[in-house]
Amino acid sequence: MSQNISSFVRHGKKIVAIGRNYAEHIKELSNTAPKEPFFFLKPTTSYLPSGGRVELPRGIICHHEVELGLVIGKGGRDISQAHVAEHIAGYALAVDLTARNLQDQVKSKGLPWSAAKGFDTFTPIGPFIPKSLIDDPHDLKLWLKVNGAFKQNGTTSDMIFRIPRLIEHISSIMALEEGDLVLTGTPSGVGPLVAGDQVECGLSALSFGVVDREGGYQFQALG
Amino acid sequence: MSQNISSFVRHGKKIVAIGRNYAEHIKELSNTAPKEPFFFLKPTTSYLPSGGRVELPRGIICHHEVELGLVIGKGGRDISQAHVAEHIAGYALAVDLTARNLQDQVKSKGLPWSAAKGFDTFTPIGPFIPKSLIDDPHDLKLWLKVNGAFKQNGTTSDMIFRIPRLIEHISSIMALEEGDLVLTGTPSGVGPLVAGDQVECGLSALSFGVVDREGGYQFQALG
Ligand SMILES: [Mg+2]
Ligand SMILES: [Mg+2]
Ligand SMILES: [Mg+2]
Numbered sequence: 358m359s360q361n362i363s364s365f366v367r368h369g370k371k372i373v374a375i376g377r378n379y380a381e382h383i384k385e386l387s388n389t390a391p392k393e394p395f396f397f398l399k400p401t402t403s404y405l406p407s408g409g410r411v412e413l414p415r416g417i418i419c420h421h422e423v424e425l426g427l428v429i430g431k432g433g434r435d436i437s438q439a440h441v442a443e444h445i446a447g448y449a450l451a452v453d454l455t456a457r458n459l460q461d462q463v464k465s466k467g468l469p470w471s472a473a474k475g476f477d478t479f480t481p482i483g484p485f486i487p488k489s490l491i492d493d494p495h496d497l498k499l500w501l502k503v504n505g506a507f508k509q510n511g512t513t514s515d516m517i518f519r520i521p522r523l524i525e526h527i528s529s530i531m532a533l534e535e536g537d538l539v540l541t542g543t544p545s546g547v548g549p550l551v552a553g554d555q556v557e558c559g560l561s562a563l564s565f566g567v568v569d570r571e572g573g574y575q576f577q578a579l580g
Numbered sequence: 581m582s583q584n585i586s587s588f589v590r591h592g593k594k595i596v597a598i599g600r601n602y603a604e605h606i607k608e609l610s611n612t613a614p615k616e617p618f619f620f621l622k623p624t625t626s627y628l629p630s631g632g633r634v635e636l637p638r639g640i641i642c643h644h645e646v647e648l649g650l651v652i653g654k655g656g657r658d659i660s661q662a663h664v665a666e667h668i669a670g671y672a673l674a675v676d677l678t679a680r681n682l683q684d685q686v687k688s689k690g691l692p693w694s695a696a697k698g699f700d701t702f703t704p705i706g707p708f709i710p711k712s713l714i715d716d717p718h719d720l721k722l723w724l725k726v727n728g729a730f731k732q733n734g735t736t737s738d739m740i741f742r743i744p745r746l747i748e749h750i751s752s753i754m755a756l757e758e759g760d761l762v763l764t765g766t767p768s769g770v771g772p773l774v775a776g777d778q779v780e781c782g783l784s785a786l787s788f789g790v791v792d793r794e795g796g797y798q799f800q801a802l803g
Contacts, residue, residue: 370593370594370623370624370625371593371594371623371624371625373623373694376691376692395686395691395692395695396692396694396695397692397694398621398622398623398692398694398698399621400593400594400596400621400754401593401594402593402594402754402755402756402757403754414753434700463618463690464690464691465690466690467686467687467688467689467690468599468618468687469599469618469619469620469621469692469693469694470692470693470694471596471619471620471621471692471693471694472618472619472753472754475621475753475754476753476754477657477753477754477755530637530695530698530699530700531623531625531626531695531698531699531700532625532700533625534625
């Protein structure tokens with residue numbers, strides 16, 4: 358795979374997804390904020406490339422959670438925050454689809470989340486974005502529209518635990534490998550999808566401010 | 581990988597582990613028996629080949645759970661019980677090591693099990709056993725000794741949900757792929773490991789009864 362990290366969807370082995378990393382989303386689900394990051398695993402069989410169709414299992418209430426994904430370029434264990442940047446090859450926009458009614462049921466029983474998060478087609482995934490194209494991953498707008506209407510519209514600047522801390526924490530428990538994807542949590546606005554819905558998501562990877570230049574060139578009206 | 585399924589440890593993408601599949605083990609942990617199989621994911625980064633050393637994370641109480649592993653040879657989705665045999669390439673003895681104190685904590689909060697089950701070195705794994713060498717996977721003795729003393733000594737005939745049902749259930753939620761490993765649950769006798777312990781596990785893959793043949797050859801004492 359080292360030849361082509363952009364094929365992480367085919368060759369990567371795991372998806373590590375962070376829970377409760379945006380304060381407004383924690384509130385909307387009446388959860389409590391974690392003292393340290395926590396995560397769950399999704400299988401790579403849940404990937405759905407852009408343009409595909411999410412299949413809703415019978416009886417399942419499926420919620421969308423739009424998230425920034427980190428694509429691991431160099432594996433490692435016990436990665437310190439100072440070295441995290443070397444291990445990230447780039448980014449991908451992803452949706453952490455969640456069988457919310459099943460998740461509620463297993464949570465109340467203390468059971469694992471793996472089925473609720475791991476159904477086939479439950480990780481729609483956008484194209485690989487090399488890190489050179491993203492100036493600051495903590496200053497990206499993330500949005501998701503259902504049938505043309507905004508449902509989620511957040512910014513990665515609202516993450517409770519930032520990327521270096523997430524990678525440090527995960528890799529202190531399990532090694533990360535080239536091609537793994539880390540999902541960094543979802544902003545508020547999660548909600549159900551039903552058959553027939555059309556979903557669009559975006560990442561505003563480009564943003565800038567405007568100032569008057571001091572000194573230098575001066576336009577002169579001629580004639 | 582199709583050339584060599586025995587390298588599933590290097591090339592497989594996921595480990596799907598069944599919980600609470602032996603009645604005596606459910607009792608010893610004061611759990612309730614599930615109405616349908618349930619499972620969690622372990623990352624393949626947790627594999628530890630035989631002869632290696634399990635590393636206990638600081639503060640973690642690590643329990644051994646010896647289990648029969650199924651190695652998937654042919655992937656599939658919605659595999660019916662009648663077709664399960666075609667999808668299994670063979671078996672491997674495995675230990676589903678569990679950070680029991682962390683698991684107890686996350687269970688009480690309804691949080692995912694992924695960290696508690698997924699630490700590096702937390703899935704010691706034996707060699708690949710082609711299915712042709714195992715007559716009946718539901719009639720195998722599974723045992724685990726710590727420092728020479730038996731701690732677990734069960735039989736796969738005590739599984740609550742048998743292999744066809746497990747594969748049918750998992751593959752109705754997430755596709756299985758060549759090289760994936762399915763752990764089928766642990767018999768009773770789980771308990772803690774501490775630094776310095778030496779662990780041995782076994783699978784009695786060969787067993788037979790004895791009867792008197794009716795008719796045929798008759799030995800005659802000569803001389
Ligand atoms: Mg995996
Ligand atoms: Mg999420
Ligand atoms: Mg187990």
